[in-house]
């Protein structure tokens with residue numbers, strides 16, 4: 001089977017250094033194994049995502065020298081596919097309406113950080129009497145849809161972290177929000193399979209989601225990709241890299257005149273990949289092995305003196 005990696009950006013803002021670093025590692029992993037790369041715009045959340053950011057992400061990726069073999073249909077245009085997946089689960093009695101408030105289920109979007117893993121239904125909607133459920137649906141009450149997940153989720157063998165054992169019972173998964181938007185977990189699982197993705201390389205913030213996504217893939221009879229979660233970049237204060245840490249978007253860095261090769265070299269260096277002078281991604285392919293990257297947390301400083309990455313030594 002051809003190794004197929006992917007870029008799966010959510011165009012809810014400009015691409016930043018952290019996204020670029022994960023994209024570089026995903027690209028190198030696929031290319032070093034003779035594989036393909038698919039680009040998929042994950043714009044499920046119509047309120048937060050904007051087409052101009054999607055245009056900018058493509059442009060930034062090209063500028064960095066990261067190419068892709070195919071772009072799949074953006075998630076905002078795949079509602080019918082997600083509905084079809086849900087219909088199959090529904091027929092098997094695996095989907096139920098959850099009448100908890102929108103606030104309760106807002107966590108259905110991509111969680112980004114420890115402790116942000118979605119929670120199960122807080123009010124026991126799974127066990128509602130069927131007649132009562134029908135009455136509430138017929139009355140037009142807004143409901144999210146949840147999938148009944150097995151009590152014991154599969155452990156995932158992450159290529160970098162080893163065995164990821166699911167932490168406790170995090171409850172049934174929201175697959176469609178009460179406002180009708182399909183949830184990130186459903187879309188990403190369906191689309192990775194549809195795009196033939198064999199290898200998911202993405203940021204550590206999604207590590208805890210992997211067992212839930214693997215469980216959903218199994219319920220849908222879809223192949224479970226291999227996962228590799230790479231370290232996130234941190235701000236100088238040790239918190240996850242964010243806007244307040246300065247000029248961290250690729251657009252800002254481009255504006256400051258940095259050459260793409262220098263940025264790629266710096267990003268590669270932050271993962272322990274030595275490169276002399278300016279390197280294009282293609283120059284880093286030979287001999288690259290994702291398993292050998294430096295996984296120490298890395299802080300980024302961007303100021304008038306330029307861009308600096310420092311590995312944080314733990315312990």
Ligand code: GLU
Nearest residue numbers: 008009010042110188202
């Ligand atoms: N679209 C998600 C993001 O940009 C990534 C999802 C994934 O890689 O599974 O954060």
